[in-house]
Amino acid sequence: MIPAGISIEEIFLLAAALFVVLAIMMFYRAVAGPTTQDRLLAVNVLGTNTVVILALLAAGLGEPWFLDVALIYALLNFLMAVAISKFTVERGGVL
Amino acid sequence: MIESIRFWAIVVLVVAGLFFTFVSAVGVIRLPDIYARAHTASQTDTLGAGLALAAVAIALGWQHATVYTVLLLFFVFITNPTAAHAIARSAAETGIEPVTGDSSPEEDPDEEGETS
Numbered sequence: 001m002i003p004a005g006i007s008i009e010e011i012f013l014l015a016a017a018l019f020v021v022l023a024i025m026m027f028y029r030a031v032a033g034p035t036t037q038d039r040l041l042a043v044n045v046l047g048t049n050t051v052v053i054l055a056l057l058a059a060g061l062g063e064p065w066f067l068d069v070a071l072i073y074a075l076l077n078f079l080m081a082v083a084i085s086k087f088t089v090e091r092g093g094v095l
Numbered sequence: 096m097i098e099s100i101r102f103w104a105i106v107v108l109v110v111a112g113l114f115f116t117f118v119s120a121v122g123v124i125r126l127p128d129i130y131a132r133a134h135t136a137s138q139t140d141t142l143g144a145g146l147a148l149a150a151v152a153i154a155l156g157w158q159h160a161t162v163y164t165v166l167l168l169f170f171v172f173i174t175n176p177t178a179a180h181a182i183a184r185s186a187a188e189t190g191i192e193p194v195t196g197d198s199s200p201e202e203d204p205d206e207e208g209e210t211s
Binding site for chain 1: 112113119120128136164182186
């Protein structure tokens with residue numbers, strides 16, 4: 001049975017808040033990472049968390065155009081990771 | 096009845112996504128070197144994001160936005176391990192040595208040449 005007083009929108013907003021807390025935990029590795037690749041990995045995971053937060057807000061607030069922003073953000077996040085990985089290597093061969 | 100099943104499916108998927116993202120955050124903060132961090136980040140972050148996006152797709156129902164969510168799920172599922180692979184390969188090509196269990200460089204730097 002569905003418990004009374006709890007709606008699906010509230011569950012999505014609560015999950016988005018917890019994902020924000022988990023994304024803030026990633027800032028420790030992005031600041032304190034000893035190498036460039038550690039920082040890059042932390043920023044990449046943080047970007048994936050941002051995409052999930054945008055999708056949860058799109059379902060929680062009932063505004064589906066947030067998903068367009070999330071799609072473009074995921075694409076730019078992947079492009080950022082591959083580009084910085086290429087630029088840190090001498091001859092640029094990472095894939 | 097079908098609304099109840101949909102509600103609990105959404106709750107289970109969101110909680111599982113939160114759990115795997117929490118595992119990813121703990122792994123990225125706690126594990127010793129870049130290769131282990133890339134492993135845990137790609138593995139559990141793909142699963143966490145995938146389950147949370149599946150919950151969003153179930154909640155939206157049959158409309159245009161669900162197609163965007165499934166496309167986003169597919170895209171994250173493909174590109175996240177690719178980005179982790181590129182990061183780990185660039186770490187390998189810039190000369191970062193993986194931490195092995197038999198000799199840590201902080202404790203006994205004299206034996207580093209013998210065991211490697």
